[in-house]
Amino acid sequence: MNTSEVAELERELLQNEDLDEDDNEEKLTAQDVLEIIEKAWLNEKFSPEILPHKTEYVDCMLEQIKYMESNISFLQSTDIQVDIYKFELERIRYIITSYLRCRLRKIELYAFYVLEQETTRNSEDRYLSDSELKFAVEYIQNLDIHFDSILKKMPWNLQTLEDPNKRIKPNMDSYVFLRANKSVSNVIIKDVFENREEEVELLENSQHLLPYSSVVMYIKDKSVQLL
The missing domain is CATH 3.40.5.60 (Ribosomal Protein L9; domain 1)
Incomplete structure (x- = not known):
């Protein structure tokens, strides 16, 4: 299947009413949302730092996937396009999953640095979503508990780990x-x-x-x- 055929398949699958964008008057189609997620995925995949989240688009597309699955269920099971549509849905799920996993890997790797940078931003400019921010805070807390339990068994002069030594930066x-x-x-x-x-x-x-x-x-x- 070539690029033009994939694009046409996506248009058929995502054919739906326009989607609201952030409560303003701008309208986005489901195809527009998917393209935004795909671009965000590539940027996140290849950038050294974590980038501003696109959670609102991800949530929107997950809802759209439910709508598409409902539409597919009305097709005849013998229709060859059913398998093609399902394959394309799996591709969309893969992009979303890979995007979210990539962000979680960066949060785990650069947790102290990411949270330090996040404290310098206001709520409108945050790079992390609410769930990602909660994950980062809990991850660091668990990391501190783990390190403390190990350091207590070390010689007294090695029982502290200064924050600068914890911070791995991209x-x-x-x-x-x-x-x-x-x-x-x-x-x-x-x-x-x-x-x-x-x-x-x-x-x-x-x-x-x-x-x-x-x-x-x-x-x-x-x-x-x-x-």
Whole structure:
């Protein structure tokens, strides 16, 4: 099945009424929501840090999946398209599951750093959803309990573990592969090895391998897409 056939299948599966976006007047179709989730999944998969959550879109798509399953149930079981539709539904579930697992892995790996950064943001700009924030707090609490139980058995001079030693930070200077969704000028590329900067222009649809720290703002404003 080629790309155009998959896209057509998704349109058929997701054919539904428009979906409200954040209680404002903007309307999104189920296909729009799926595309947002797919892009968020790729960005999350390839970025070193955790990115702003898309929980509202995930919840919306999970509801949409229930609607699609209901529609499929009305088709004849002998219809070959039933299996194709079910396969596509599994693909959508995989994307959502992979997206959420990727975020949880980052929370576990960078728990102290993630929570430290989260305290600097107001409630509207939080990167973590409410459930992710609860998970991160409980994860750190359990981690502290675990470490404390072990450290008590160590020599007295090794019974403390300072917070800076606990904090593992993402490598913001790691390189990422990306495509420019639109032309972006005056992008400052930092070369950490030669300690110099270079100004470049990203042309629409061009692809690049660049330091994450140099393009992170353009990822978050959707000017570029990680691949």
